[in-house]
Amino acid sequence: MTGLHTADQVRAAEAAVLARTREGALMQRAATGLATVCLRLAGRGAGLRVVLLVGAGGNGGDALWAGSFLARRGAAVTALLLDPDRAHPAGLAGLRRAGGRVVRDVAAAGLDRADLVLDGITGISGRGGLRPAAADAVSRAVAGPGLLVAVDVPSGVDADTGAVAGEAFPAQHTVTFGAVKPGLVVGRGRGYAGRVHLVDLGLDLPAPSARQLTDAEVADLLPDPGSGDDKYSQGVVGVHAGSATYPGAAVLCTGAALRTRPGLVRYAGSAVDGVRAAWPEAIVTDGRPADAGRVQAWVVGPGAGTDDEAQAALAEVLATDLPVLVDADALTLLARSPELVRGRAAATVLTPHDREFTRFGWDLGADRIGATRAAAADLGVTVLLKGDATVVADADGTTFVNGTGTPWLATAGTGDVLSGVVGALLATGLPAVEAAAAGAHLHGRAGQLAAAAGPLIASDVVAQLPAAVHLLRTGA
Numbered sequence: 001m002t003g004l005h006t007a008d009q010v011r012a013a014e015a016a017v018l019a020r021t022r023e024g025a026l027m028q029r030a031a032t033g034l035a036t037v038c039l040r041l042a043g044r045g046a047g048l049r050v051v052l053l054v055g056a057g058g059n060g061g062d063a064l065w066a067g068s069f070l071a072r073r074g075a076a077v078t079a080l081l082l083d084p085d086r087a088h089p090a091g092l093a094g095l096r097r098a099g100g101r102v103v104r105d106v107a108a109a110g111l112d113r114a115d116l117v118l119d120g121i122t123g124i125s126g127r128g129g130l131r132p133a134a135a136d137a138v139s140r141a142v143a144g145p146g147l148l149v150a151v152d153v154p155s156g157v158d159a160d161t162g163a164v165a166g167e168a169f170p171a172q173h174t175v176t177f178g179a180v181k182p183g184l185v186v187g188r189g190r191g192y193a194g195r196v197h198l199v200d201l202g203l204d205l206p207a208p209s210a211r212q213l214t215d216a217e218v219a220d221l222l223p224d225p226g227s228g229d230d231k232y233s234q235g236v237v238g239v240h241a242g243s244a245t246y247p248g249a250a251v252l253c254t255g256a257a258l259r260t261r262p263g264l265v266r267y268a269g270s271a272v273d274g275v276r277a278a279w280p281e282a283i284v285t286d287g288r289p290a291d292a293g294r295v296q297a298w299v300v301g302p303g304a305g306t307d308d309e310a311q312a313a314l315a316e317v318l319a320t321d322l323p324v325l326v327d328a329d330a331l332t333l334l335a336r337s338p339e340l341v342r343g344r345a346a347a348t349v350l351t352p353h354d355r356e357f358t359r360f361g362w363d364l365g366a367d368r369i370g371a372t373r374a375a376a377a378d379l380g381v382t383v384l385l386k387g388d389a390t391v392v393a394d395a396d397g398t399t400f401v402n403g404t405g406t407p408w409l410a411t412a413g414t415g416d417v418l419s420g421v422v423g424a425l426l427a428t429g430l431p432a433v434e435a436a437a438a439g440a441h442l443h444g445r446a447g448q449l450a451a452a453a454g455p456l457i458a459s460d461v462v463a464q465l466p467a468a469v470h471l472l473r474t475g476a
């Protein structure tokens, strides 16, 4: 598991270490880790042309100390001071002792011929977008040939939310200290962080504010059937989706549930012919959900329309004491009568994209984690907010940020697949927040496998689900 810790959590944990260690020791530990990653990325120290973008705080201190380590390995290091009177004094003295150059004029920094640029403008205390001098230096760094490495957090990115208020440093790599911050993996910040490298500072951290699952953890949530299992004990999923005219969503959702956990899927709805033709394994009825027979969890909504019949089906499944996943058209209906889920005893999972989310009247600003948590608490449900990095939160604040997937998943029908995957996991009896987070992870891995073969369509993702489950288990 990767724990995601907020700036305040890291700051508090650092303060405890600072109180019991010699001055500067923690920063030097961070800077040594940073320089080590830089040497690995660059492949050499000798002759390496390094430019440090140095701001007014501790983040600039890290960059300066890393610069002295690199200079001692033979690198030609230039520090550009963006706030010269406030640059970290000890770090600056260290760099000068190691033979580094210090400049105040961006034109003299050599960004047009750098091999490596270290962004030490702001770290966890940065606020808002880059100020003009910093923004100018960053745009020159981007135009130049150097590898772009952010120190702790790409400057201009909010460490907690991933919000980017103005200009920010578009890192190819981010070397972060003590703990991974949420803003590196969620929202727009994810796109600015590039590959994230964690330098362990040996901090005594509290429980993380949010978590990212690993392949092995998701595999553990999907144990192989045992000899005593039968098709019922593996979890029976009910699907109400699609329509006679548009059977696609029903076919994708049913197929995804079958391919995730091939126990039993019962389909109820008007797309019976399409579902039967595509998935003879499913048991189908063209009646209401209540006619489907016993299930352990329901998926309701993909392609199901918003007419009176769809409304009745939604009310019917929500009146059961079973976990229910509400998606797509059913979210549109639910946004008009959210009281249907308030106070349900069994779990409810909502899987909105941004527009579906705001239909509930919930604000969706740049803080996607905060918005998802607030929505979950409002209705007492689990919310899975789809996005580049899908966020899952439940009403008590337990939060996951998904770390798998590919931009190729932004195509029609992949949401129907996700619903089927999560529905299958809900039917196994997993807690809703884990089923949703594990489902998003698995769906992302299947998408990555499908994308490896070229542009994907949603049915490719369904087809790759068994291979994705295998990959989670074996790492292969």
Ligand SMILES: NC(=O)C1=CN([C@@H]2O[C@H](COP(=O)(O)OP(=O)(O)OC[C@H]3O[C@@H](n4cnc5c(N)ncnc54)[C@H](OP(=O)(O)O)[C@@H]3O)[C@@H](O)[C@H]2O)[C@@H](O)CC1
Residues within 6 Å of the ligand: 014, 018, 026, 027, 028, 030, 031, 055, 056, 057, 058, 059, 060, 062, 121, 122, 123, 124, 125, 126, 127, 128, 129, 130, 131, 134, 151, 152, 153, 156, 177
């Ligand atoms: N303490 C330690 O031992 C350790 C610290 N560590 C490191 O320190 C970092 C935290 O350091 P920090 O708290 O000093 O602040 P930091 O993030 O560098 O920047 C704030 C400064 O920037 C300024 N500023 C703000 N917004 C700005 C903007 N948009 N554009 C431009 N400037 C802006 C703001 O100035 P002001 O607003 O006052 O003008 C303020 O002076 C942390 O991320 C990690 O890298 C690690 O080495 C572990 C050990």
Ligand SMILES: [K+]
Residues within 6 Å of the ligand: 059, 119, 120, 121, 122, 123, 150, 151, 152, 153, 154, 155
């Ligand atoms: K930075």
